[in-house]
Amino acid sequence: MAFYVVQFLTGLASAASLFLVASGLSIIFGVTRIVNFAHGAFYMLGAYVAFTLTERLEGAFGFWGGIVIAALVVAAIGVLVEMVLLRRIYHSPELFQLLATFGLTLMVEDLVVLIWGPDDLVGRRAPGFKGAIDFFGQNIPSYDLFLIVLGPVVLGVLWLLFQRTRWGVLVRAATQDRDMVAALGVNQKWLFTSVFALGVFLAALGGALQIPRDAVNHAMDLRVIVEVFVVVVIGGLGSIIGAFVAAVLVSELNAFGILIFPKISIILVFLVMAVVLIVRPWGLFGKPEAPARRTPGLTVNPWRPLTTNERLAAIAVLVVAAALPFIAGNYVLTVGSEIAIFVIFAVSLHFLMSVGGLASFGHAAYFGLGAYGVALLAKMAGLPMIACLLLGPLLGLMGAGVFGFFAVQLSGVYFAMLTLAFAQIVWSIAFQWVSVTGGDNGILGVWPEKWAASPSHFYWLSLGIAAFAVVILRIIVFSPFGFALRATRDSPLRSEAIGINGKRIQWTAFVIAGTVAGLAGALFAYLKGSVFPDNMGISLSVDALVMVLLGGVETVSGAVVGAIVYKALNIWLVSQTDWSKLVLGAFVVLIVVAFPKGIVGTLEALMHRRRKSSSAASPLLTSRIETAE
């Protein structure tokens, strides 16, 4: 019995650490709607700065003072980031801020290694909380007890702050309805800055408090960020109490789950999230999101098919690309194939995001399913390459069919997180089912047949399929189905009123996107000759998201440019420098500032402004429609 009590308390201590970080994220998201990917980076910075301070400052006061100062220092960095970077892009398309914070995260990962060195750093134990307390023969670390108390204390302080201060009232109002708060004359700028600072402070505090338990290292951020997102979503976005309950739920399920299934930790949080979101689409304590006031499709120029001249130009570009094998060597051609494959992958996600208005955080699942489909067909059934390429993506189709059905019942960030949960479940199956998938050692020896083996042939194959995929998806965009999909995206109510079955349309779009991603994955398996669980991992999903955002989410085919720029740059930087993450991150941040609508989106807007500079009527019209709903 004593054991179960202690295991429960241990779970509570884990929950407290998780809650500190999650509460900050929840507050930031609730008010600013920023999906702060850099939250983990701030957590890690908190730990690093606290390590330095607690090593320098003497005694108990030095330790606790160091922890608090570290959190304050990092919060100040957070303020700087908010003022210099994020303020510029609040009016960018939804999720664009994710790109900026993603760039920051990349930079911080390299910076901490540059500043603090590559070794794992082990800080000192907390003065006064070094030992353990005996509980009927079981030991409970006293630091765990400290954390168990600290969690509810922080929760209480936050509750008072939000319920009993004017600032808190404004924050809650902004969480509910940002535009209304702005309309009532509240200075949003400072509200956002202060909220961001508080959130970052909590993240850094959470990181700093890990010093007596953890080793400070450069991978801490990724370890925590996904888990924290999951906790926030399970609890319900913007709900602090929800975050607390979710943290306790996840931690306790893990603490007791490993007694029965020791391998459960790897997937537990995602299983819980999937179940919670299917049963309660807005998390445990969340409220349904108010219908969006701004209609996304109208902030840009209306879409139109390419004119004849533009078509000719596109064909000319394709011809030039197809001529590459006559001038370039094998390496360039293989990189070219890889880029073409990522163009397919990115446009499939772009289709879902921009036309369907559904941002998936787990699109790599269908890419990976396509790749595994090919690998299993080729290795187990021994099918020829053509058959594999045609049948492999069907695994992506099936996966998208099943998961898409549940996912499209949700919208916004909840949709994104459910797709992430599904992707992680698929990933863990590939990771754990060693007898079929080979586990993380993957499936080897999936090489193309002779006719496609040479780099130039494979390049032509990839390029051809990429062009085909882009054209098909564009045709779908301008088909009646595409219009119905856009109608559902822009106004669920109105589209329903004219008889469009929104969920079915979105589900179909999800399946289309998943199948095309599967096609990209199938080609990728042949390009690399092997398949690994990595091919459906979170980082690949994030890569795809970055490509789409970089190209411009409000364009028809911006992802093509986004994929080419990001992938080419990534490969080149990794090859040329050891600090590729730092340079790539800085580049992403620069792009975000220079092209606030994505590369293609900003260029289109510029051209549009030049063309339409004479007529002053259109902006007025647009703004009227925007507020009409």
Added chain:
Amino acid sequence: MRGYFVGAGLAIAVATMATQAMAQAEIKIGEINSYSLLPAFTEPYRKGWQLAVEEINAAGGINGKKLVVISKDDGGKPADAQTAANELVSSENVAMLTGTFLSNIGLAVSDFANQKKVFFLAAEPLTDAITWSKGNRYTFRLRPSNYMQAAMLVEEAAKLPAKRWATIAPNYEYGQSAVAVFKKLMSEKRPDIQWVDEQWPPQGKIDAGPVVQATAAANPEAILNVTFGADLVKLVREGNTRGLFKGRTVVSFLTGEPEYLDPLKDETPEGWIVTGYPWYSIKTPEHDAFLKAYQAKYNDYPRLGSIVGYQTIKAAAAILAKAGSSDPEKLIAAAEGISMPSPFGEITFRKIDHQSTLGAFTGKTALKDGKGIMVDTAYRKGSDYLPSDAEIEKMRPKD
């Protein structure tokens, strides 16, 4: 004006010839590792191979040609490692590929090497598959494999009186196969042993408190640990506070390597039976020479990564020198059965499975001046801890 052009043309021609001459006098090796993902291991590793390159070129290069190592980062992703391998082979025209740390990346590059018919000398990946079940004729491996390290540890562990054993290992191929081999070899030697609990925390994400508590609840007499890096730190800290290691013997993979032992500082648990690299207590002329050169160049002590990096390039150079060519078939012929000196004494690349006989040190952890060290150390030759040839032939696919 015309003279000007002629002069410029001449200069260009001379410059081109000079580069060509230089290119002919160079031998290039392509090296890939997870530099950005695992800097704690790969930084000393890089220093190790850079020292080797310097020594080789100071001694006149390889058959008179200068050795150049072109190094690439794979970011910890198998797909990126293949991109890098392809660049090294297709555009840099390297004579061979070396490096890699993670098992799945090692396997990905080995499969690439097999497909493109390139010689590949795997430095670090520990998976048994790379030389056995998924072995191929183009791939050789330097470090003692999972199996070998398990066999070394089992020799000590079997002497313990403990009968109830629990395992804690990261939930991926390395952890899984380390536990599987250890269990198999251990149960062969000690049929009386019971395996009472196993914990599989995700790699890099251990929630140490519950894991320690769950292990303790099974009340084992001894524990096998396979976690390393930050996970190990967390496990040790929680285990120390909660008294998990009191009265229990722990057998632990890799923990004696400075990369993983040094961060533990004064929290190093005492008396664990580990494999590792006690650079401070190895007294052989080969190692002394290496240690002196390394400390002189970097003003720092070597980690195990330094040894692996150093010996990888030394082995590559020895193979290239013996082959006298960069033709992969000749390299394979040269590498099969080649013997060479190393800081750990002479090693041989076996013909049967392309595994080197580089060994490892075993010993016990201890605390000295607030730092963790290995004591009672012994070097165990790799050749003594490999299965019989017949068993290997059963596992390894025919070429």
